Amino acid sequence: ALRRLKGLPAQEHRDRETLPDEDA
Numbered sequence: 001a002l003r004r005l006k007g008l009p010a011q012e013h014r015d016r017e018t019l020p021d022e023d024a
Helices: 010-017
Strands: none
Touching: none
């Protein structure tokens, strides 16, 4: 999921990182 996180705001990054990796 880190790949798609690159295009998201830092605020979104923190929120997404708490979720399971979608790329897994």
